Amino acid sequence: MDKLVSLLTTTEGRIGRQQWWIGIVSLIVIALVANIVFGIISFGNVVVVAWLNVLLSVVFLWPGxxxxxxxxxxxxxxxxxxxxxxxxSVVLNLLSATGIGVTWTDMGGVMMPVPAMWLSLLNLAFGIFAIYMLVQLGFLKGTTGTNTYGADPLNAAA
Incomplete structure (x- = not known):
């Protein structure tokens, strides 16, 4: 447990892909549980859930x-x-919570947010950037041996 806390709260050193995946999956599980709780305590109010998600993104900013x-x-x-x-990511969450770039449309008696074209394009660009970051963080091998930022985490673990 101390290793997980250290993983999510310190910036010293380097970590390998396995440690990154452990950290990111931990954050995803916590976020899923939090979103379920948010849905329950907000009684499905999408505006309240959006602001709770802004709060969650701020809380997760440091561990991420x-x-x-x-x-x-x-x-x-x-x-x-x-x-x-x-x-x-934080800006997009704020846009979502404030409703900027969104029009509310009645779809079968349920009011649904529909993003403007510029916001849709911004989300698409962010999605592409997210895929790039996922590949960089989760799939590509780190520098073998010591680099500018310290010792190889794979050799240090052996």
């Missing part, structure tokens, strides 16, 4: 940054792309 930056450093990268990714 911690595991992401250590993983980017494992690939000998300073993590600028990760910082941009996290910033865009």
């Amino acid at each position: 940054y911690c595991i992401g930056i250590k993983r980017r450093r494992d690939r000998n990268n300073d993590g600028t792309d990760l910082k941009i990714f996290l910033a865009i």
Whole structure:
């Protein structure tokens, strides 16, 4: 448990793909449970759920940054792309919560948010960027041996 806490709260060193996946899956499970709880306590009010998701994204910003930056450093990268990714993620959550770029449409008696074209294109671009980040963080091998950011986590574990 201490290793997981350290993984999600510190930025020192490098981590391999396995540690990154452990951290990210842990965050996803917590987020899923939180969203179920949000749905229950908000009685399905989409505006309340959107603001609770903004709060959740802010809470997850540091743990996501911690595991992401250590993983980017494992690939000998300073993590600028990760910082941009996290910033865009927060902005998109804020846009969703405030309703900017969204029109509410009645669909069979249920009011549904329909994004404007510019917001749809922004979400598409962010989705492509998310795939790039997933490949960088979760699938590509880190630098073999010591790099600018420290010792190889695979050799240190052996």
